[in-house]
Every structure is written in C-alpha cells, then in structure tokens.
Amino acid sequence: MTFSMKRLLAIFNKDYKDLTRNLYVSFTLLVPLVLAAVFGRQGIDSIDLYYMVFNMALCLVAAYIQCSLIAEEKEKNTLRGLMLSPASTMEILVGKGLLSFVTTILVIGISAYFLGYMPENLLIVSLGIILSTVFYIALGTALGLVTRSVMEASVIIMPFVFIFSFGTSLSVLAEKYPILQAADYLPNSQLIMIAKEVEMGTGLAELWSHFGIIGLWVIGMALITMVIYRKRMVD
C-alpha cells in the first residue's frame, strides 16, 4: 500500500482553509472554551468537571467537526473527487482526521489552561486524551459517511454527544438499573478513571486495562469506519 505525505498534507491544508471560512463549524470550537473559561473563573477544582469539559471538547470538536467535514464533502459531491484521485483510503481518512485531531488537542490544551488543571502525570493523561481523540474522530468519520448532509449530521451526532459527554453520570443510577454499569466501559468513563488514578499517583503499568478498553473502542470504530468508507466508494 502506498502512502504519500504530500497528498495527506494537501487534504489537511485544504480542510484548514475551508474550516477557517466555515463560521458554522468553527463557532462550535468556542463552546468548550467558553465553558472552561467560566468554570475556571469560578475556581472549581474537580476532575469530574474538568473532564466534562474535555469530553465535551472531544464530542463537539473531534466527533462533530469531523462528522460535519465528511458530511459536507458527501453533500457537495467533493468526497467522490478525492476517492477517484490517486489518494488512498488511508491518506484520505488520515488527512481528513488530522485537522480535527490538531484542533481537538489545541482546544483541550487551552481549556485545561483556563480551568487551571495540571495533572500529576501529564504524559499519561496526554496519552489517554490522544487515544480518545482518535476514537472520537473515527466515530465522527463513520457518522459523517452514513449521513447525506451537514444538517443530518448535526442531528445524528446528538445522541452520541449525550452518551459520551454525560454518559458517566448514568453510573450513578447503576444501583437501581444494573445495566447502566456498562457506562463504566465507555471511553469517556475510562478517561476519567485514568485521570483520577493519576492524581493518586498510579503509574502507566497499572492503568493498562483502562488504556486497553479505550484501545478496543478505537480499533472497533476504526474498522467500522473503514468498512463504511469502502462501501461509500461505490454507488
């Protein structure tokens, strides 16, 4: 399989230019930042609250923006042009995900600054956030590929934003409804668990199960995305 950095960066540069002129999508970037600024000014010091903002950034920036970019490419028939070009599936998907990735990491970084969050072990937390970002980008890509327009994408992403932003709150009801214990295995819950354990001084070697669960979500979603993409290559 060939892989061209030039083609990948060409797609990234095009998306960057396009996004800077797309007020509808770029406005979404401000939501977690505003929330972080408000919480930060109130001096709130809670991992759950920090990660509510970070998970919202992952949903709105990584998943939603990615979903909108892909859905718009489909709606305007530009995705087919890319598919018919020499760019491979990997170059297109990574090229299109790169902008969402960089933007998400920037938004989470700035949000952490506004919130005054400084983890005990930045490396471990960063690894968790990077892995989660990849999952949300794959989720956004898959949802963008199954929708026909940006409008449809905005609707279809909503339940996922709810589950992955606020899904952790469901475990509170787990005593009454045991099935809700499954919420503990959501990638956002795993990320919070990593962050909490890091604050207690836990090292990377003891956190492998949380990383493993997020890793499984990443692999599963990446496979689903690949299958949908290949189906979308033909009418």
Added chain:
Amino acid sequence: MESIIEVKSLAKLFSNQAALENVSFSVKKGETFGFLGPSGSGKTTTIKILTAQLVPTDGEAYVFGVPTSKLKNPEMRKKIGVLTDNSGLYARLSVFDNLKLYCDLYDVPYSRIDEVLEMVNMAGERKKVISKLSRGMLQRVTLARAFLHKPELLFLDEPTSALDPVNTRHIYRGLERLKEEGTTIFLTTHDMNEAEELCDRVAFLNKGKIQLLDSPLALRRKFADHTVTVELSGGEKEVIDMGPAGAKALHEYMSENKVTSIYSNEPTLGDIFVEVTGRKLS
C-alpha cells in the same frame, strides 16, 4: 490498434430494473468515443462502472487492460480523468485553491493551473471563490480539474450541458487539443452536434442497450436516402435523386437559372437516433 476500454456483455440492474443490458464495445487509444442517448438511457451508469464507482451486475469491463474493480491503484488513477454529475468543488475555496489540491493529489506542477484555465476560457478567474461562480463557470472549472493531470483517458459526462455556445466552442477546441496530444476521450452526450463535431465513433444507447455503433460519417451514409432538395426561384422545393436522372433534372434547372438553393437530405445523428429508437435525444 490498442484498446483502452474493453466492455463485454455488461449489465447493471437497479432493484431488478435493467439500466444496462448486454452492452459490448471497445475504445481504441487516441479515439474520441461518443455515447449518445436520452436521459436515463444508461450513459452515466456506464461511466460509473468504467471508473469503478459502480459494480456491474454482470459482464466484464477493462480499462487499460485492467478489470475496473482493480482501478484503485494510484498509478492507474493518474491515467484517468473524470467529469460526472457527482464531481463537486469546494464552495468556500477559490478556483486556484480547488485546482491546487488536485495538483498535489496528482503530483502536477501549479503552473498547469493557468494552462487548464485558459483551455476552459477562464484565464484570469483563478482568485474567484467557487460559491460566486455561475453554473457554466462551475462546469468549466470541473472540466479543467478533470484534465489538470493530462490523463491518458478522459471520461466526460455531458461536458457542455450548462455552457453557452461561445464557451462550448472553447471547450471543443480544448478537447481537440487533448486529442491531438493522444488523450482517449469517452464522452456521453445527448447533443448530436457535439457528437458529430468531436467523436470518431458513436454508440447509440437506448433503454440500456446499444442500438448502433459506427463513425458519424458511416452512419449518415448508411441512413442517407441519396436525395437533395432543390429550392427553385418560384419558391417551390423539389426532392431530386442523386442518380443520373436527378443529375439531368438538376442540370436543366441550373441551365434555366431557376435554382436558388440546394441542400443535402443526409440525416443528422439525431434523425438517425429517432429512426432507430423511436425516441428523441433530449
């Protein structure tokens, strides 16, 4: 001569409805091949199969000797240019930025952008934002993008459908230039004049089946009734056979200085299509 496209017994069903039935043809290197037919006759379906955007229900299709299912290889993609109804442009970006992306994807120098814009009569419009362009201009930018990388094989689905006569003529000159450079062109159209002007051979497609396939000249000769119409000074018209008897009659009219106009009754491709299929090309 080497065949660039080879299609054997191609069939495509959409929910049990046949869009293509037993379609077979080949396109030679450097040839401009026209697929003529009204809307819904299967022209776009054929292009989509040949560019691996659709999987045929039955039959075989080869491009550059390779089955269409194997066309995803980047080197193969570089040999092919496509303009179909689903070729879109990035509305918020300029003409230049749209073409620059494809220069990078196809490994083409940016200097080629001005060349192709000149070919589609859009020199000097590179900074315009796509969302501000008219339908005709969009069509021309999309066309420029299709031959930006000097493809060996160009698929054009109704390339001048949104263009005015001046720009249509400009595109024809551009396509003739590509042909001179050796590009093989597969063109679908329902414009018989376009087919006559550009195509070396044409296939008439009707309800998913090829009804006729030959050069425009050979088809016109085959369906000609070998008569001319003579308009006389009195305003009357006379249809004269092109045999010896007709020549004699024509000679007499001309000696008497009665002839105001003579024109051939050779059918156009449109006339032939209607005669063969009973349908109009629109």
